Amino acid sequence: MSQTLSAQLRLRDLILSGELQPGERLSEPSVAERLGASRTPVRAALVRLAEEGLVKPIPSGGFAVNSFAEEEIHDAIELRGTLEGHAARLAAERGAPGGTLAEMRRLLVRMDEATTPPISEDGFTDYVALNAHFHELLVEAAGSAVVARQIGRVVALPFASPSGFVLAQAALPASQCVLVVAQEHHRAVVEAIEHREAARAEALMREHARLARRNLELVLHDQDSLRLVRGGVLIRRRGWA
Amino acid sequence: MSQTLSAQLRLRDLILSGELQPGERLSEPSVAERLGASRTPVRAALVRLAEEGLVKPIPSGGFAVNSFAEEEIHDAIELRGTLEGHAARLAAERGAPGGTLAEMRRLLVRMDEATTPPISEDGFTDYVALNAHFHELLVEAAGSAVVARQIGRVVALPFASPSGFVLAQAALPASQCVLVVAQEHHRAVVEAIEHREAARAEALMREHARLARRNLELVLHDQDSLRLVRGGVLIRRRGWA
DNA sequence: GTGATACAACCTGTATACAGGCTGGTCTGA
């Protein structure tokens, strides 16, 4: 593995885990020393993380750990809904590859199994992986590299990703019902794509993203579950410093 | 100006003007010599252009000038329509700042003047600038940095930008009618945002982007007008090498 | 004549040295 990639991954972990505080300046020499690399790959890694949004350029040069207002995350999730709706619509309009649809259906069965009440902790963990895969397949079904790239950029922020709040949700009451609704969305969108019902497919994915928005609000008022959200430490809550 | 920014701008110009051919490998030493900079800023510029999409990473390392299939541009324009529709909907739902709306209305008047038949060549040039500004204001009206950033990424590709095909359009018959329709969209979307008609605002911007798709098809069958499209040399036409 | 191999040129990834500029603190004078 290249030093650049290694630095990018480790730096991302340090940020998302909260070891590097939001607002903290990331000087190249200090990061380089911490990661045991030279300034060149560290610089490249910082540029990539800035692209992802985890790090923000400082006017006088260099980068600092970024933080996110609740409204921004709101917007990012809604934007994901619109983009995934776009992808679902394209898939329905143009027709999705048979193999992709078949895999989505297989995934639906496995997700049903994972979400059959009572849901164990492992069930949630399994669901996170399966759900992420499902959303990847949806993008694949649209068959557009341009759309895939764009969605990838939004989803790069972990709390904007489809599975961002699922684990935190597990710690909340009534969480099992939310999963049931989410599953229904998944099932219905596959059906809509198969039947070439474009408007329905789009509307479903938009509504689907709304579940994440609701989870966001719930989680923000529960310090314990917020810790379960990857990158949750970067979230600036309303009325906080 | 920094060497990095200078290299980025000049390299972008070289690519969009066709001086660097699509598919051509851009080795750091050769580019550095051409631009009179050292490898470090050239490398940074290449990374940024790769982010924009003008340049594509090569598996074995380094970058090559990218090219675009007609379908990709299709998709990029439709994606822009969806994102601008998203922005228009947000603006209508949440309410746009009064100042922004006022400026959009002022712009409408000036665009009307520029597009009153018969339209001179200067009229088209003026319209390009005014149109670009109008679309920027639409994004501003949505009041979301997340959305603005995302739209900015799509629009970075010149032929996916709102004014990408306007100049080429000037060389085509019936072009004046298209401008009239586009203007009607502009007028209507401002009205929709003012009246908080979210669904209407969104649908209008989607349809608005379709005009660009139609222009794309027209232009692709007219070699002369294709030359007027910035970055047109990067477009791979169907059935071409 | 063709295929495989070896070599040479080149290119990327990385480390590091250097110059210019910014920041923060301290000291001095009013």
Next chain:
DNA sequence: TCAGACCAGCCTGTATACAGGTTGTATCAC
């Protein structure tokens, strides 16, 4: 005591040297 200026440390942007790997070509063997 407070304000302003100066100074030192640090940091970024840039240039360049070096090592490892890749590509393309030329040559040799079959």
